[in-house]
Amino acid sequence: MRMKAMVARAYGGPEVLRLEDVPAPEMKPGHVRIRVRACGVNFADTLMVQGRYQEKPPFPFAPGLEIAGEVIEAAGDVSAPAPGTRVLAMSGNGGYAEEAVVPAGVCVPIPDAMTDVDAAAFAVAFGTSHVGLWHKARLQQGETLLVHGASGGVGLTAVEIGKIMGATVIATASSEDKLAIAASKGADHLLLSSDPDLKDRIKEIAAPTGGVNVAYDPVGGDMFDASLRTLAFEGRIVVIGFASGSIPQIPANILLVKNVDVLGLYWGAYARKKPAVLAESFRTLMDWYVAGRIRPHVSKVYPLAEAGEALTHMMSRKATGKLVIGIG
Template sequence: MRAFQVTGFDAPPSITDVPQPVPAQGEVLLRIKACGVNFADMLMAKGKYQDTPAPPFTLGMEVCGIVEGHGPGTTQPAIGTRVSVFGGQGGMAEYGVFPADLCRPVPDAMPDDIAAGFQVAYGTSHLALTRRARLQAGQTLLVLGAAGGVGLTAVEIGKALGATVIAVARGADKLAVAQAAGADHLIDSDAGDLKAALKALAKQIGGIDVVYDPVGGDAFKAALSSCNPEARVIVIGFASGDIPQIPANILLVKNIDVIGFYWGNYLKFAPDALTDSLAELMEMFTQGRLKPHISDTLPLDRAAEGLELIASRKSTGKVVITP
């Protein structure tokens, strides 16, 4: 079968012919229908992600596929079941093996490409905003990188939770995508002084209660300066490439919480939190309350292009690979 593999961190990933994998005990074999691309895939290809396996390995953290085989002693999900799964790797291929207990049946109304890119982005935003940020209806949520893979879901979920949402993104086209997802206020991060723009808007609407930050760098610093007392700043990632140093004096004076969030780690210490969150998100989708946005769907031969779309920030919402 074909797989998009990292064979070493000194060379770019490439399409490779490899044996079809065989499921071990507790695993299922999936015929992969679609694979969501994440910022972490790009980092993993360079050996810079916290959970990077040793080469060679196949990229692709989350997939939708059809169960075609079981490992020894494994009977569920049944053969022919369409499932989504966060496996951490192995998704950008024609087949893959994944833990059976992580596979979740996909609603009939959810297409393969949406199911493949749903868990990480929506799961990250939902659990971060509800469990960690404690976002309440009537509060104001600032989303940085608001047209990106996770940022756009934060806009949508924040609005669904009853918050007033401020979207910060680069350029009119990306802001239009964020507005369509429910953003109430729009700020172009390329249009000038972001810190001044945030302060002016915060003064107008009564400040910012929660900041959702997958960007880091100067955007983090600008957001921090506009927070209300007892605001919560959720650190999701550092797409800017700049990990900010946090000025503890501002946290002290304004009683601000800066809170880290890594969705994948909940599989290790609180898997029930992920299960409950994803069940709620699936129900929201079924009810028509969530409208996932995919900007690019590419065949496996163009998987490298998918990574570049993420790296260059040219995509909006999700990028999906379809083997």
């Protein structure tokens, strides 16, 4: 059996990806075969193609760690999900293809109300933000939540989830257009990240709670410093990533004096280390989706042959919400 896939045979930029006719992946015990209908585009895909990601699949490989589609085959030792079941799954890589073989345990059934495109845009963005705010940061109703990169994939979902959890949300982004998208998801206060008085503006807004209770930071660099300097007593920073390219060095004396926590979050590790956390998170998120309380913001769907353009758009930092590759 053969299939179409966007394949990298060497490290480099998005231009190394080529649409090829390749052998379909082999079935393995404990796995299912999914006919991929859509694949979410993530910053991790850009790192994987460049050889800068923590996981380096052997060449040739297709990137794509977040897929949605239909189970078309199950290994003999798998009872669920059965063929015919619509699922989303974290594939690790290989999602930019017509078929993927993944462990049965990483598959989550898709509600009838959820489209394939929404499903492919759902797991990483909403899963990261929910585990970050609910499990790691213990965000409470009435607290002040500061979200950087608030129009991006994870930032926008943090705004949405923060509002559901009862927080007052301060959103920062690099343009007025991006801030308008954060406002559409419920952000209470909108600040340009380039504002020279950013720290003072955050402190002023967060004064009723004594400062920022939780800061959600997928950006790093100056935004991390703005978070650290504006935290309330016993405030928490959730470190998601470093989209700015600058990894902050944390002055430990500030942590001590302000009694604050800096919490790292690599969401993908929960599938191996604490799958029960992911299971509970997904139950909550799916209930919210079915109730109409959350929806992925998908700014563009690309055909498989244009996956390289999707990665280029992602790397330009001009994308808002999620980009998705539609397959078939």
